[in-house]
Amino acid sequence: MRFGITTGYWSAGPPAGAQEAILEADRLGIDSVWTAEAYGSDAFTPLAWWGSQTRHLRxxxxxxxxxxxxxxxTAMQALTLDHLSGGRFVLGLGASGPQVVEGWYGQPYRRPLARTREYVEIVRQVLRRGAPVTIDGEFFQLPLAEERGGTGLGKPLRPTVHPLRADLPILLAAEGPKNIALAAEICDGWLPVFYAPRLDAMFRGFLADGFASRSPELAPAERFEVAASVPVSVDDDVERAADRLRPWIALYVGGMGAKGANFHRNAVDMLGYSDACDEIQDLYLAGRKDEAAKAVPTALVEDVALVGPAEKIAAELPRWEASAVTTMLLQADADAVRTVVGVAATLGLLER
Known part of the structure; x- marks a missing residue:
């Protein structure tokens, strides 16, 4: 199993200690560093900055x-970063939710899976550079025709830059069964945010549904990457360790999206915590965020994160290694990363 670190998206400013953790990760031989965006910092610029100071990290x-x-x-940014990093870039995409898509970007959210299909197809056309990029889709049309608002002067184009890799990996963030299957069908990997090894068979089933329709032009299913974000809190006291992560789960379950349209909450529902989610969401939406965090069950934290002393983490890592997860993206500070990587190396689970 490979290990990466995820810095997430920024809050009021750049994440404290992120650069030090990334440089340490590069020295430790960790596989990758990952960024995100919501409606503040973007995902590409930090990678360009941090990538210029590292040599090995994807x-x-x-x-x-x-x-x-x-x-x-998006394809232009991907091929540019791939060149600048010497082939280290990985493009992780996601549909986000209607609150951000319609509220921040002013774009319609309807039929996100169908839109994703067209989006990925266009990115792949750019990266292959086999011919000018064309598509006549429901959501995208290249070139834009007059009947859809064009001038009639557009023509098919292909990138002036020759992409470094025509097969640059594209991963899809997905939480629902159909979207997880879509990742397995059209992408090179899946980015889960709430993965529980005890439900590994369920997740493998969703992936199998997509693999059944996978194009032979793509890499075989055996090379498919599952890069799961896994928060880490190291402490001799398990409850104290879990307390550090409860606010994060409460935010996703209670504050990310509207009451009837929160895909993160739906993902936690699938893990068997619907009653707890009801309470967390009600408290959070009522402005009682501290109480919402306290309502997060310890069992839920332990399902999706690594919490407690190093000995407990050592006992739990083998079930992650036996799951469909191929890369653990550690959401942790430098000390916690060193602890997990050290334990994994001792157990012989660290792929370099």
Missing amino acids: LGTAIAQMSARTPTA
Whole structure:
């Protein structure tokens, strides 16, 4: 199993200690570093900055929001970063949710899976550079025809820059069964945010549904990457360790999206915590965020994160290694990263 670190998206400013953790990760031989975006910092610029100071880390977006850029603009950023990093870039995409897509980007959210299909197809056309990019889709049309608002002067184009890798990896963030299957069908990997090893068979089933329709032009399913974000809190006291992560889960369950349209909450529902989610969401939406965090069950934290002393983490890592997860993206400070990597190396689970 490989290990990466995820810096997430910024809050009021750049994440404290992120650069030190990334440089340490590069020295430790960790596989990758991943960034994200919501409606503040973007996902690409930090990778360019940190990537210029590292030599070995793969540089991934987890995630770049599709509504933030046209598919061709995203492909341009991907091929540019791939050249600058010497082939270390990984493009992680996600649909986000209607609150951000319609509220921040002013784009319609309807039929996100169908939109994703067209988006990924356009990005792949740019990266292959086999012919000018064309598509006549429901959501995207290249070149834009007059009947859809064009001048009639557009013509099919292909990138002036020759992409470094025509098969640059594209991963998809997905939480629902159909979207997870879509990742397995059209992408090179899946970026889960709430993965529980005890439900590994369920997740493998969703992936199998997509692999059944996978194009032979793509890499075989055996090379498919599952890069799961896994928060880490190291402490001799398990409850104290879990307390540090409860606010993060409460935010996703209670504050990310509207009451009836929160895909993160739906993902936690799938883990069997619907009753707890009801309470967390009600408290959070009522402005009682501290109480919402306290309502997060310790069992839920332990399902999706690594919490407690090093000995407990050592006992739990083998079930992650036996799961469909191929890369653990550690959401942790430098000390916690060193602890997990050290334990994994001792157990013989660290792939370099």
